[in-house]
Amino acid sequence: MSAERPKNNVARAVDMLRELIFSGTLAPGSDHLETELALRLGMSRTPVREATLTLEAQGLLQVRARRGVRILPISIKDMEEIYDVLTALESTAAADAAAANHADTGLDALAATISAMEDALAVQNREAWADADDQFHAELVRLGGNQRIVSITQMMADQVRRARAVTLYMRPLPVKSNADHRAVLDAIRRGDATLARKIHARHRAAAKATLVGLLKQHHLTQL
């Protein structure tokens, strides 16, 4: 049974604020007073304040004295930084996963995300494809076994979430991406750490180039 322990207000505030940020209700670059947010979330300033501190540590917003919290916009430079971090850490995770010699059953979840991506691609469902893509990267990193890499990549993925949503319908259907994922899975299955690292690094570098190219092409310098 899932215990469903009632969460405290701080945790609820974190969840609600994240949702408000990802949905764009709190627009990138906009400022919001603590009092205003507290009213909106139906609680006092204290838990809201603590929630904003947590979210600031996660890079989603910035707390500025007497100016309220600013929802951080993502620039092209931010995007480049984040993709470089993801490239470095996920490649290491891919190599670690390969070196760990996971039994095939251990790789079922990873294989499932690839199937899901292929299915989504077949019916041109971009949202479903993006979800499965996220799951692939999350599962890959989980297999790597480094808990810090898991946390950091999650934070980075959160930061680019909005920007990725915007570009989702701009790009050509990501056919190459699926092939990359399958190649990474194969390398891991064969226990070839060097290859897994190399392929995944190339995959992320290509994704970065595509995304940055799109943003520049559409003059989206801030998201």
Add this chain to the structure above:
Amino acid sequence: MSAERPKNNVARAVDMLRELIFSGTLAPGSDHLETELALRLGMSRTPVREATLTLEAQGLLQVRARRGVRILPISIKDMEEIYDVLTALESTAAADAAAANHADTGLDALAATISAMEDALAVQNREAWADADDQFHAELVRLGGNQRIVSITQMMADQVRRARAVTLYMRPLPVKSNADHRAVLDAIRRGDATLARKIHARHRAAAKATLVGLLKQHHLTQL
């Protein structure tokens, strides 16, 4: 003139708690009540509470309901995780620094840290050597130009600070380390990104092996 703006209590609490943790006054694995810490720092619970949330996000302690904050001990597994993250991100920074084609004056600070390390080594001053070593890695990452890599590596370095201090007098004098640093500097100077990345990755991998070896040898499974 440096403005020396008086910091608020939250910032002071963060600084003081960090100092108490690094100095070992708050021992790894020990628990501390908010009230007790507030009394010790001469302020109310509120700023202390906010400070602990920040430090929790930085991985230095853990806030547990009704059990106070626990100063997180570092295990060998933690050490391995952290060094793997540092290896991945600093190597990327080294490659970026090489690719950026910094003019020689831009590399003066980096060269200075190497000289400082050599001087410290000549008089067998391990503390000074460790400080210069930290500065080398900090400056390298700064030259890489990725602000997120700067933040993450700082956090990771903080987490292993205690453990490094313990092993500082156990290891042989780190002669090889200085040679590595010089080789990285040379590669950056020549603009050879691939080489800079490779050398630095090897350097960090060797440091990890040395450290983990020492910890196991001395049966230090928790620091």
Add this chain to the structure above:
DNA sequence: GTATTTTACAATGTATACATTATTTCGACG
């Protein structure tokens, strides 16, 4: 004597009152 339940306590979680401070506005002086 042991186990279970209930009650008390102690610590965090939350709200709110108050202190502090930066910003903005209004007024006076040049």
Add this chain to the structure above:
DNA sequence: CGTCGAAATAATGTATACATTGTAAAATAC
């Protein structure tokens, strides 16, 4: 008319009172 300064204002920063809740201890029943 513009600039400088002072006071008011509005927001965060801090302290504290109070609510909630988990833990532990004590008592009772088996």
